[in-house]
Amino acid sequence: MDIEKRGTVTIIRTDERLDAIVAPQFKDTVKKMAEESALHLVVDLAKTRFIDSSGCGALVASIRALLKNGGEMKIARPSAQAKTLFELTRLHRVFEIFDDLDQAVNSFSS
Amino acid sequence: MDIEKRGTVTIIRTDERLDAIVAPQFKDTVKKMAEESALHLVVDLAKTRFIDSSGCGALVASIRALLKNGGEMKIARPSAQAKTLFELTRLHRVFEIFDDLDQAVNSFSS
Amino acid sequence: MDDELAVKIEVPAELKLLRPLNLFVRGLMEQAPALAASEKLLDDMELVFNEAFMNVHDHAYRFGAKGRLSVEIILRQDRLEFRFEDEGESFDPNLIPPPDPDETGERGRGVWLMRQFMDQFIYRSDTNGKNLLRLIKNLPVPGR
Amino acid sequence: MDDELAVKIEVPAELKLLRPLNLFVRGLMEQAPALAASEKLLDDMELVFNEAFMNVHDHAYRFGAKGRLSVEIILRQDRLEFRFEDEGESFDPNLIPPPDPDETGERGRGVWLMRQFMDQFIYRSDTNGKNLLRLIKNLPVPGR
Numbered sequence: 001m002d003i004e005k006r007g008t009v010t011i012i013r014t015d016e017r018l019d020a021i022v023a024p025q026f027k028d029t030v031k032k033m034a035e036e037s038a039l040h041l042v043v044d045l046a047k048t049r050f051i052d053s054s055g056c057g058a059l060v061a062s063i064r065a066l067l068k069n070g071g072e073m074k075i076a077r078p079s080a081q082a083k084t085l086f087e088l089t090r091l092h093r094v095f096e097i098f099d100d101l102d103q104a105v106n107s108f109s110s
Numbered sequence: 111m112d113i114e115k116r117g118t119v120t121i122i123r124t125d126e127r128l129d130a131i132v133a134p135q136f137k138d139t140v141k142k143m144a145e146e147s148a149l150h151l152v153v154d155l156a157k158t159r160f161i162d163s164s165g166c167g168a169l170v171a172s173i174r175a176l177l178k179n180g181g182e183m184k185i186a187r188p189s190a191q192a193k194t195l196f197e198l199t200r201l202h203r204v205f206e207i208f209d210d211l212d213q214a215v216n217s218f219s220s
Numbered sequence: 221m222d223d224e225l226a227v228k229i230e231v232p233a234e235l236k237l238l239r240p241l242n243l244f245v246r247g248l249m250e251q252a253p254a255l256a257a258s259e260k261l262l263d264d265m266e267l268v269f270n271e272a273f274m275n276v277h278d279h280a281y282r283f284g285a286k287g288r289l290s291v292e293i294i295l296r297q298d299r300l301e302f303r304f305e306d307e308g309e310s311f312d313p314n315l316i317p318p319p320d321p322d323e324t325g326e327r328g329r330g331v332w333l334m335r336q337f338m339d340q341f342i343y344r345s346d347t348n349g350k351n352l353l354r355l356i357k358n359l360p361v362p363g364r
Numbered sequence: 365m366d367d368e369l370a371v372k373i374e375v376p377a378e379l380k381l382l383r384p385l386n387l388f389v390r391g392l393m394e395q396a397p398a399l400a401a402s403e404k405l406l407d408d409m410e411l412v413f414n415e416a417f418m419n420v421h422d423h424a425y426r427f428g429a430k431g432r433l434s435v436e437i438i439l440r441q442d443r444l445e446f447r448f449e450d451e452g453e454s455f456d457p458n459l460i461p462p463p464d465p466d467e468t469g470e471r472g473r474g475v476w477l478m479r480q481f482m483d484q485f486i487y488r489s490d491t492n493g494k495n496l497l498r499l500i501k502n503l504p505v506p507g508r
């Protein structure tokens with residue numbers, strides 16, 4: 001997991017797997033950032049080959065923490081596996097999802 | 111495994127693992143080429159993270175088949191793991207080993 | 221692969237086993253032509269395996285030390301089966317509601333996802349304290 | 365990792381299990397600090413595991429169908445042990461000569477390599493037809 005600032009947007013890049021091993025750390029990191037400021041966050045899944053239900057749970061917890069604190073969250077570059085999972089769990093209606101990172105970064109309403 | 115011709119030199123590139131699964135195929139391929147012509151062969155191990163005793167056996171069988179038919183064999187870019195193994199089994203005295211592919215290719219005595 | 225390939229793994233249901241087991245199962249499945257031919261099928265089955273493991277970890281052994289888990293993988297040309305046997309808390313999967321599509325909860329998607337991806341989800345809790353979950357997927361047989 | 369981590373795997377000694385098992389063992393070893401700290405140690409232990417598996421495949425079950433193999437991996441902070449149990453042909457490792465340094469034979473390096481990399485190589489053939497090979501490596505304990 002690594003974090004990059006691009007103007008007013010924060011990009012968080014997840015590793016190869018977003019599973020129960022790393023989901024708690026991901027969630028805590030985003031929550032902490034969300035509480036500090038109204039964050040514009042892009043979760044860049046480009047490197048993530050595998051995401052499970054706890055990964056989905058961490059993304060849901062993250063977007064809730066952001067919205068509560070006046071922030072916003074977008075998802076960029078999900079794998080085919082992640083897309084399938086978001087659609088099955090109907091999270092594609094909760095997340096705004098982009099196949100292109102720049103589009104995700106430029107999509108915030110400010 | 112893939113094969114490239116560079117002038118009079120043939121380069122054979124092994125995959126991530128040179129183990130009992132692929133050693134027979136490797137050996138057969140080299141033997142066949144060795145019997146067709148006096149071959150100048152470089153075995154490029156750059157992609158090979160893991161080699162075991164059957165991989166070593168296949169390399170030994172290959173060099174023997176080449177020498178018998180007037181060919182020569184060099185080894186290029188072994189991993190640290192492969193180097194350790196060649197030294198322990200004293201095969202570093204049997205093989206001519208290069209850390210650089212071009213040097214291996216240009217090392218043939220013709 | 222003409223015959224049946226059966227492997228059995230006994231581990232403590234600890235988090236640090238999750239990824240090594242996933243690597244093993246993925247590697248094993250890649251040996252089966254019907255699975256190797258479909259990245260999506262491999263992904264789906266890896267997810268199911270992962271969810272089943274995590275449920276034993278999170279729920280069957282939710283109190284205290286993580287107990288033993290026995291995993292069997294039975295691979296035939298036309299069928300893949302995972303068997304998860306634990307000695308922890310049991311549950312009744314028929315009482316687990318499907319996730320509410322309008323709820324954005326953090327949990328409660330695992331059992332439902334497994335059911336979506338598998339052809340059979342069979343859970344049995346024995347009087348001897350053992351719980352067995354069988355997850356069965358029919359595989360497409362090429363050329364039939 | 366304070367405690368002992370013990371896992372047991374039962375498989376047919378078939379070639380197609382080699383890589384999935386190697387992935388599992390490598391992944392498991394990476395969970396142990398003393399092993400994770402050294403790529404060389406991980407490589408050495410992966411090689412030993414691989415050689416031991418292949419010997420059961422090639423020699424214990426050299427005739428006909430590949431029989432059952434039980435592999436145990438016992439990981440402590442200061443020690444790694446592999447146990448390979450088969451029901452095939454037995455042998456006397458003390459009668460296996462070290463490889464002749466001037467011989468360029470294709471085979472005959474496995475047992476010797478395992479002995480080089482491990483602290484203990486213990487082989488026992490039981491009257492009940494089971495052969496057990498124990499391969500033990502003492503691990504460097506950080507800060508001791």
Ligand SMILES: Nc1ncnc2c1ncn2[C@@H]1O[C@H](COP(=O)(O)OP(=O)(O)O)[C@@H](O)[C@H]1O
Nearest residue numbers: 275276279280309310311327328329330331332
């Ligand atoms: N293997 C299991 N053993 C005991 N209870 C389980 C098991 N799997 C699931 N459950 C129960 O079913 C519920 C739903 O599980 P699931 O759909 O996987 O969602 P989650 O794991 O996120 O809670 C769990 O909260 C738990 O009460």
Ligand SMILES: Nc1ncnc2c1ncn2[C@@H]1O[C@H](COP(=O)(O)OP(=O)(O)O)[C@@H](O)[C@H]1O
Nearest residue numbers: 419420423424453454455471472473474475476
């Ligand atoms: N697990 C085993 N069961 C039976 N015989 C074995 C086993 N391992 C090794 N051997 C015997 O010891 C010999 C030497 O083994 P090894 O050093 O690994 O070389 P290789 O496997 O290349 O022959 C084998 O040829 C075989 O006769």
